[in-house]
Amino acid sequence: MEQILLVEDEARIRDIVRDYFAAHGMDCHLARDGREALELLEEHDYDAILLDVLMPGLDGFGVCRAVRERSGVPILFLTALGGEEDMLRGYELGCDDYVTKPFSLAVLLAKTQALIRRSRGSQRSGLLTWGAIEVDPARRRCTAGGKEVPLSPREYDLLVCLLRNRGQVLSRAQLLDKVWGLDFEGEDRAVDVRIRSLRAALGEAGKQIKTVYKAGYRLEEV
16 A cells, blocks of 8 residues: 655645545655654655645755655645746656645546556566656666657766656756766756756757746656
């Protein structure tokens, strides 16, 4: 049985989501605030986290930041904040998806199950996959839409970095650090050049690499 951590300060929502998920074979552990959530995360490994944004004390953004420092567990935000800036902030911190309140329980369950399937599929196969893109690190082989894609060593390393941080916004500085190395002395626009060539090499799948204005780049599923 999948174990879900639901972090929500409204008791009514906690109870409704817990009961609905239990009826569909999923076990929800409940946290009333961010501090309680982090305590539970010290004691348990979860298949996914459903995380309210607006909470007293440590809010959802703070919890997400703390979780991403140690875990890649799927995180889905439950939020009344539907603005673009708030959503971009969440993605930059590492959340995987959003559901805006008021939400459909059926949609929430479906999104949670989809996140868990994708997470488990990547872990089992050893392959890095997201949308139409698949990379086999053992063979340094990339395919997009089922067709093998020849990449330069730098393009390949850049794509692997995006795949390992899929859904998260990575700044140019972060990409330079992770892909080029700390001793790189060029300008961060070198990232833009490689992103353009990587998109071109991937063809239609290159559209999965999204530019996040004034923030960096993110690999999306579609």
